[in-house]
Amino acid sequence: MSMTNAAQINETTVFDMEPVKKKQRIKSFMKGMAFLLPSIILFSVFLFYPMFRTIYLSFFLTKANGDPTVFVGLENYINMFSSPIFLKSMKSTFLFVLYTVPASVIISLFLSIIANEKLKGIGFFRTMYSSTMGVSVAAASVFWLYLFNPSMGLLNQVLGSFGIEAIGWLTDPKWALLSVSITTIWMNIGFTFLILLGGLQSIDSSLYESADIEGAGYLYKLRRVTIPMLSPTMFFVITVTIINAFQSFGQIDILTQGGPINETNLIVYSIYREAFVNYKFGSASAQAIVLFILILLMTALQFKLGERKVHYQ
Amino acid sequence: MKKLLAFLTLGLLLFLAACSSEGGSAKEPGNNGDTSDSAENAEKQEVTFWHSMGGAGQEALNKIVEEYNTSQDGIQVNAEYQGTYDESLTKFNAVAGSDSAPSVIQTFEIGTMSMINSGQITPIQEFVDADSYDMSGLEENITNYYSLDGKFYSMPFNSSTPVMYYNKDAFKAAGLDPETPPATYEEVEEASKKIVESNPEMKGFALQAYGWLWEQLLANQGALLLNNDNGRTDTPTEIGWTEEEGKSILEWVKRMVDDETFANYGTNGDNMMAGFLAGDVSMFLQSSASSRDVIDNAPFEVGIAYLPHPEDKERQGVVIGGASLWMIDGKSEEEQKAAWEFMKYLQTPEIQAEWHVGTGYFAINPGAYEEQVVKDAHAEKPQLQVTVDQLQDTKASYATQGALMDMLPEGRKIMETALEKIYNGGDVDEAYNTAVEQFNVAIEQANAARGE
Structure with a gap:
């Protein structure tokens, strides 16, 4: 019980x-x-x-105010990939990434390594090198627009004083993408420099001390200590710069508006034109989806390939 | 837990409130007006006027609006600058049909068809009829553009046409007669060669890669931009110009590029003007709305001439450019009436005279040319007269009435690309065929998107 x-x-x-x-x-x-x-x-x-x-x-045609009208299925995507303008825009975008990302990172790496030396007045140089971070895209673009000006631009005047014929920086299809890239690299340097300098300063000094005791030279230390220890920061910087390069808009809008001959019509600018000038929100959305997938793939690829080489402490 | 939730909801509320006030900031003057409306002067009717006039145009317009507001006490007009025509139209599309929509919006001529198709506007013909207002007092070539099947959808306001600016001093130096500027493509080429011969530092001619100028150069030889009479008798289905007409422009430019007498400024009009003022180029085409700026800033004597045409074609004249004012649908009757009063005020000869002299746009009311301010300005700067003459010499036809279609902005970009190809040494046939193909596809897609 x-x-x-x-x-x-x-x-x-x-x-x-x-x-x-x-x-x-x-x-x-x-x-x-x-x-x-x-x-x-x-x-x-x-x-x-x-x-x-x-x-x-992206599956519709739209009215000017963005209301979908006719369902077209995948037609927007099919038209897009058969359109020479869009294919050119893709090509320009990849070239732009290729021109800007390695140059930005290498130049900033160089600057941050020399700015990491303990010298008198180094603070001044550090401020100088990172100063472009404080300049907005619009201001920087207008500033470069004047440098590139065909009649009174400084660049052409300097070339002229050496007897070199003036270059149509923003009107010559051979130069335009390069000119926009130069502007973008200049704008990128401030941010990438600052992050890389931060990375350099957080490297444990005992590593360098041991290397000194071993009798390692400067370049050896750079290759065996600095670069590996900096790799997580580098990885971050490269990822962010690539995404930024894919999404560049402001400098294009101000400097070239996609011209000459659609040479600088990068994908985000192309989306903007399609939606807000041509009022074709359907195909603009399709392009946006392609950009999204592209950035997703690039980032995933980077994590797959890059992360193996990254050394976390 | 409850406290936390309360905080969260509070936070969210604050956030939403912040969002909504941000969204409403565009119509802030309207809000202020609302309160004063109910409090002090209940009889004052608010009219919100969105415009795209920057710089000198904005100054002149603000002055006119201010004068209007003080001249009577029934209507209060709030003029709000909304960026370029494109930007303003985008904003309008976003708020159309809501309370944030303006009472009146200024939109460029090529936006005419998309405004009509938007279904967000009241055709001003309704007010013209109700008021028995006489539109025939306005410049005929301007009313031609804005009337469609005899019906006015919008009120013309600021109009300009393209003209050729030239450097009289450079013409003298090259042994050309500064008083008889080149009138045909062939004469422009000849003059350009002489300019370059006399001064290797200076190029002869510049044409901005600008779709609007392409449309004008077509109209000047009597060519249509779109079929079905420029879209005025039926919806266009393809381009309206013939191969010969289209290629004549590209080939003309190509010959000058080959002669090395052509200055390439790409799509940038400011650089072109700066180049002209700096003496880098002796002739260029641009809107007459810049005439005031160019004449005032040039360190040499500026001549203004008619738009050139091919030798074997007669000059037909130009299509008016610029913008018109649209009455927005879905507003109270009082508000629309007040807006209509303001539109009528803008058409009066006195106001148009002030506008013409202050900006370089045309007076759309020919009565303005009888006003003393205009006579004085023309006596001082006879070049301003040329721009007016060119418009009045224009022969009325479908070509010079201008095209109506909602894909025109896209078409402009396509033609700009074709022109730039030629500027950079491209092949005429290749550039022409690509452009025509893309232009036709754009028309097709625009028709498909309307779902008709």
Whole structure:
């Protein structure tokens, strides 16, 4: 009798425990959700909804105000990949990434290594090298626009004083993409320099001390200590610069507006033109999806290839 | 837990409030007006006017609006600069149909068809009829553009046409007569050669790669931009110019590029003007709206001439450029009436005279040319007269009435690319064929997108 009683009591307690645990789990789940709610709402409003809307729009033709009119399935995508303008835009975008990313990173790496030396007045140089970070894209572009000006631009005047014929920096299709790249590299340097310098300064000095004791030379230390220790920072900088290069817009809009002969019509500018000048939101959305997939792939590829070489302490 | 939730909701509310106030900042003057409307002078009717006049144009326009607001006490016009025509149209499309939409918006001529198709506007013909307003008092070539099947959809406001600016001093130095500027393509080529011969530092001619100029050069030889009478009798289905007409422009430029008398400024009009003022080039085509700027800033004597045409074609004249004012649908009757009053005010000869002299745009009301301010300005700068004469010499036809279609901005970009190809030594046939093909595809797609 007492046995069964005890079992019964036991059972009831077990019975009672379950809902309590469940309740607690729900409660903690709700608590967690409450913490996440603001970001879920924000992400839904500003990221997920626009993204699904973009995918949706890419299957339609639209009116000038962006209302979808005719469902065309994949036609926007098919037209896009058979359009010489879009293919050119893709080519220019990849060339632009190729021109700007390695140059920005190498120049900033060089600058940050020399600015990392402990010299008198080095603070001044560090400020100088990172100063382009404080210049907005619009201001920098206007400044370069004047340098590139065919009649009174400084660059052509300097060339002229050496007896070299003036270059149509922004009007010659051979030069335009390069000119925009130069502007972009100049603008990138401030940010990449600052991040790389930060990376250099966080390298443990004991590593250099041991290397000194071993009698390692400057270049050997650079190759065996500095670069490996800097690799996480480098990885970050390269990823960010590549994404930025893919998304460049301001300097194009101000310097060339995609010209000459669509030579600098980079993909984001092409999306802008398609949507807000030609009022074809459908094909603009299709291009945006392609850009999204492209950046996703590039970043994934980088993580796959690059991360193996990255040395985390 | 409850506290936390309360905080979160509060935070979210604040956030949303911040968002919505940001979204509404564009119509801030309107909001201010609303409060004063109910509080102090309930009888004042607000009119929100979106325009795209920057620089000197904005100054002149603000002055006119201010004068209007003080001249009577029934209507308060709030003029708001909304960026370029493209930007303003994009903003308008985003707010159309909501309370944030303006009462009146200024839009460029090639936006005419997309405004009509948008379904967000009230054709001003309704007000013209109700008010028995006489539109025939306005410049005929301007009303030609804006009337469609005898119906006015918008009120013309600021109009300009392309003209050829030339450097009179350079013409003298090259032994050319500064008073008889070249009128045909062939004469422009000859003059350019002489200029370069006399001064190797200076190029003869510059043509900005600008689709608007392409449209004008076509119209001047009587060619249509789109078929179906420039889209005025039916929806266009393809381009309207013939191969000979289209290629004549490209070949003309090509010959000058080959002669090395052509200055390439790409799509940048500012650089071209700077080059002209610096004496790098002796002739260029540009809107007459810049005439004031060019004449005032040039260190030499500036001549203004008609747009050139091919030798074997007669000059037909130009299509008006510029913009018109649109009445937005879905507003209260009082607001629309007030906006209509303001539109009428802008057409009066006195205001148009002030506008013409202050900016270099045409007076769309010919009565303005009788005003003393205009007479004085023309006596002082006779070149301004040329721009007016050119418009009045224009022969009315479908070609010079200008094209109507919603894909025109895209078409302009296509032609600009073709011109740039020629500037950089490209082949005429290749550039021409690509452009025509793309132009036709753009027309097709625009027709398909309307779902008709």
